[in-house]
Each structure stands twice: as C-alpha cells, then as structure tokens.
Amino acid sequence: MLNQYARGLFTRLFTPLARWLLARGVTPDQVTVAGTAGVLVGALVLFPLGHLFWGTLVIAVFAFADVVDGTMARLPEASRRRQRTEADTRWxxxxxxxxxxVADGGVFAGLAVWFFTAGAAPAIGTGALLCMFLGSIVSYVRAKAESLGYDAQTGIAERAERLVATLVAAGLVGLGLPPVVLLVVLLLLAAASAVTIVQRMARVRAQVTAQR
Structure with missing residues (x-):
C-alpha cells in the first residue's frame, strides 16, 4: 500500500538525480549494489554497536537507491546509452x-545481534528474528505465485510497511524511547506478516479454484 502512494512521488523527486547519474555513466545495477552495501553497513555495523539512530539514518539514505535505480532503468537515456535490452531489464x-x-535480512539481523548481546533485551532480538523469518515467507509466497502465473500482490504488511515501521521504531529507541516500543512494533509486524502470508495464499487458492 505504501509503495503505491510513495513511489510516484519519490520517482518525480529523484528523476533529476537519476538523469545526472546516467549522464556520468553510472548504471542502475551499480546503484542497486551500492544501495544494498550502504544498508548493510548501517544494519550490520552500526546496529550491532548500539548506534540505532545513526544506523537508521544511514539505512534510510541508502534505501532510496531502490527508487533511484528503478527510475534510472525506466528513463529513455538508459536504453540509448547502454543499449539496454529486455534481458538487461529482467536481470x-x-x-x-x-x-x-539481503538488505531486509541485514536490518533484522543487525537488531537481533545488538539486543541479544550488549543490548541485553533477548525478547527484542527474538522479535527481530521472527520478523525476518516471516518476512522472507511473505516475499517467497508472492515470488512463487508469480512464477506460476498467479497474482499474490496483496496483504496488510508488504515490504515497505515492514521496513518503514521497523526503522522508525529503531531510530526512536536510539533517540531515547524505551526499547519496549521496538518490541511492540516488531511483534505487531510479525503478526501482520503472518496475516499477509495467509492472505496471499488464500488469494492464490481462489485463483486456482476459479480455473477448475
């Protein structure tokens, strides 16, 4: 849901940057890799050191690469400069x-490492691992459904919602809010992810039934 409303706004916002990068020979794939690397630095270096606010800030900045690379790939300049083919687009x-x-797993793993160790809050670490586990299933169910020709793009907890809620809560805890705030958010996200899995499976089941 958040993707639908925010992507158009951010695409317009980052189009000048996308054009500037293309003009200097930067490819969408390079931006994708750089963005993921930046997210992992924030998640797997700063989070485990207890720098929740700064880790969140770094992750948020590099997460926008996910919008920039897509914007770059869709611009006409990308096709003209790189002779971008359908195979390139699919890759x-x-x-x-x-x-x-990888980035999502890094975020939850980084939180788990901190709260299982020096953060001394194993319940939060467990919540982070639970979110990572269920979030991976949410993504897998959609990918598998689409590989079989079905539509599973539904649910109350898609990737953007899970990531934004987690980062906002982690950043606020880093600024001084009690850690229980993050625990509550993680548990709610885990529950929402479980519901999303059921919703997606039910949607695919309905499509299979309709084909009989």
Missing part, C-alpha cells in the same frame, strides 16, 4: 529483488 529486476531480501 535488473532479478538483482533488485534479490538484494532487497
């Missing part, structure tokens, strides 16, 4: 989706 989509999973 870019595959790379972007795969590295999204």
């Amino acid at each position: 870019g989509s595959f790379l972007d989706s795969s590295l999204d999973r």
